[in-house]
Amino acid sequence: MTLPGLRERKKQRTRDELTRVALELFTAQGYERTTVDEIVDAVEVSQRTFFRYFSSKEEVAFAVQQMVEERFVDALGQRPPGEGPFDAMRNAVLSAWDTIGDAIIEVVPVELYLRSFQMIESTPALLAVHLRRSTEMEETIAGIIAEREGLDLDADPRPRIAVAAFSGVMRVTGQLWGRGTDQSLEAIRALTEEYLDHLGPALAPSWRDTP
Amino acid sequence: MTLPGLRERKKQRTRDELTRVALELFTAQGYERTTVDEIVDAVEVSQRTFFRYFSSKEEVAFAVQQMVEERFVDALGQRPPGEGPFDAMRNAVLSAWDTIGDAIIEVVPVELYLRSFQMIESTPALLAVHLRRSTEMEETIAGIIAEREGLDLDADPRPRIAVAAFSGVMRVTGQLWGRGTDQSLEAIRALTEEYLDHLGPALAPSWRDTP
DNA sequence: TGTCAATTGTCAGTGACTGTCACTAGCCTC
DNA sequence: GAGGCTAGTGACAGTCACTGACAATTGACA
Numbered sequence: 001m002t003l004p005g006l007r008e009r010k011k012q013r014t015r016d017e018l019t020r021v022a023l024e025l026f027t028a029q030g031y032e033r034t035t036v037d038e039i040v041d042a043v044e045v046s047q048r049t050f051f052r053y054f055s056s057k058e059e060v061a062f063a064v065q066q067m068v069e070e071r072f073v074d075a076l077g078q079r080p081p082g083e084g085p086f087d088a089m090r091n092a093v094l095s096a097w098d099t100i101g102d103a104i105i106e107v108v109p110v111e112l113y114l115r116s117f118q119m120i121e122s123t124p125a126l127l128a129v130h131l132r133r134s135t136e137m138e139e140t141i142a143g144i145i146a147e148r149e150g151l152d153l154d155a156d157p158r159p160r161i162a163v164a165a166f167s168g169v170m171r172v173t174g175q176l177w178g179r180g181t182d183q184s185l186e187a188i189r190a191l192t193e194e195y196l197d198h199l200g201p202a203l204a205p206s207w208r209d210t211p
Numbered sequence: 212m213t214l215p216g217l218r219e220r221k222k223q224r225t226r227d228e229l230t231r232v233a234l235e236l237f238t239a240q241g242y243e244r245t246t247v248d249e250i251v252d253a254v255e256v257s258q259r260t261f262f263r264y265f266s267s268k269e270e271v272a273f274a275v276q277q278m279v280e281e282r283f284v285d286a287l288g289q290r291p292p293g294e295g296p297f298d299a300m301r302n303a304v305l306s307a308w309d310t311i312g313d314a315i316i317e318v319v320p321v322e323l324y325l326r327s328f329q330m331i332e333s334t335p336a337l338l339a340v341h342l343r344r345s346t347e348m349e350e351t352i353a354g355i356i357a358e359r360e361g362l363d364l365d366a367d368p369r370p371r372i373a374v375a376a377f378s379g380v381m382r383v384t385g386q387l388w389g390r391g392t393d394q395s396l397e398a399i400r401a402l403t404e405e406y407l408d409h410l411g412p413a414l415a416p417s418w419r420d421t422p
Numbered sequence: 423t424g425t426c427a428a429t430t431g432t433c434a435g436t437g438a439c440t441g442t443c444a445c446t447a448g449c450c451t452c
Numbered sequence: 453g454a455g456g457c458t459a460g461t462g463a464c465a466g467t468c469a470c471t472g473a474c475a476a477t478t479g480a481c482a
Binding site: 124127128129131132134135157160161166167169171172176194195198201 | 335338339340342343345346368369371372375376377378379380382383387405406409410412
């Protein structure tokens with residue numbers, strides 16, 4: 001466990017700076033109206049360097065989101081085995097939202113993360129990538145669920161189905177949060193809880209019995 | 212109801228040709244390895260004309276998919292009002308799959324459609340767009356469901372939640388179909404039916420009671 | 423047939439991204 | 453602490469998707 005050398009620290013600093021400046025420009029003037037050249041000019045590196053850190057202009061927009069996702073996966077892995085699959089996922093998101101603020105702030109201000117989340121939701125090109133990334137994570141989650149339940153992911157469709165339904169609701173939650181007025185971490189946590197509780201009843205044969 | 216003039220027919224022919232040639236090239240040599248120039252050279256129009264018909268290279272890949280979606284929306288609109296929301300969606304997909312072959316063949320061979328569906332699923336850039344398009348359609352569907360049930364889409368989250376869960380399962384179905392061996396229209400119809408039937412039980416508190 | 427309007431082609435330009443190669447600067451050895 | 457090694461960077465040229473502007477063409481229709 002040796003602390004990283006100067007070279008390594010410089011790299012991390014460049015990467016964080018590119019991330020922060022990119023998100024600032026994106027949220028200030030829009031993703032499409034921001035060129036990679038603007039970003040690299042502000043950080044004073046060459047365009048080529050930018051593309052060595054991020055494989056595309058899109059990727060830098062998800063640098064922080066990436067951390068959030070890793071946190072959820074960790075939380076899910078730590079859920080007690082007694083919990084059913086759906087409760088485990090539900091509790092993992094909620095616990096992830098509780099501790100996410102600290103991790104983010106090391107790279108960008110929380111407020112900038114919140115704004116960039118909305119930018120992703122409202123920029124078609126980024127929304128598309130966001131959704132694809134989500135499905136990639138669904139596959140990861142389905143694997144964890146299958147293992148928890150001792151099931152074969154390719155023989156039993158239930159893990160993927162449950163995760164797909166769960167993620168669908170999570171996505172709607174994120175969308176509505178972005179559109180709403182209370183754009184705090186607490187708000188999205190509360191929405192998450194509320195909407196997940198609606199899922200079971202929503203699948204009932206008729207909604208007219210249970211308003 | 213006058214039949215279209217020469218100009219209109221020519222336009223339709225150009226558009227269909229661009230679609231067919233594009234899908235053929237995409238499926239034969241891959242989406243990314245196909246340039247727009249190759250497509251327009253084969254059809255003998257200018258690149259500028261291509262971009263007047265399709266706003267992007269991605270869009271042409273979804274020209275057929277678009278028809279399928281419209282068919283589903285039509286089918287959903289014709290479901291009897293007595294059906295619950297979930298049954299209406301379920302039966303609309305199934306009925307759509309039953310009649311889709313005829314509509315597609317007017318533009319491209321069915322077999323080419325099947326291959327291009329798999330290409331979309333296996334090309335990250337296209338998968339991303341596909342998912343975004345799906346969410347756009349979810350919004351449409353949620354509107355229809357809300358109207359059927361006499362609900363306010365923004366006051367009651369249940370339409371969006373039900374549609375999100377439904378679409379999640381549909382997406383998994385499509386993915387597994389693309390990966391499987393039986394790549395026929397009948398196969399995806401059967402998978403659709405089977406997986407939708409799994410959704411309710413998958414949300415049960417414990418899976419251990421009902422294998 | 424000639425005029426109008428829709429459609430297309432040409433051309434020049436922007437922006438994302440890649441390969442190549444020379445160069446700079448941490449790092450490590452002696 | 454001088455010098456070689458190598459990871460990381462910059463400069464440059466090139467490809468490809470896409471756009472705006474304007475000229476050329478071709479159905480439509482009087």
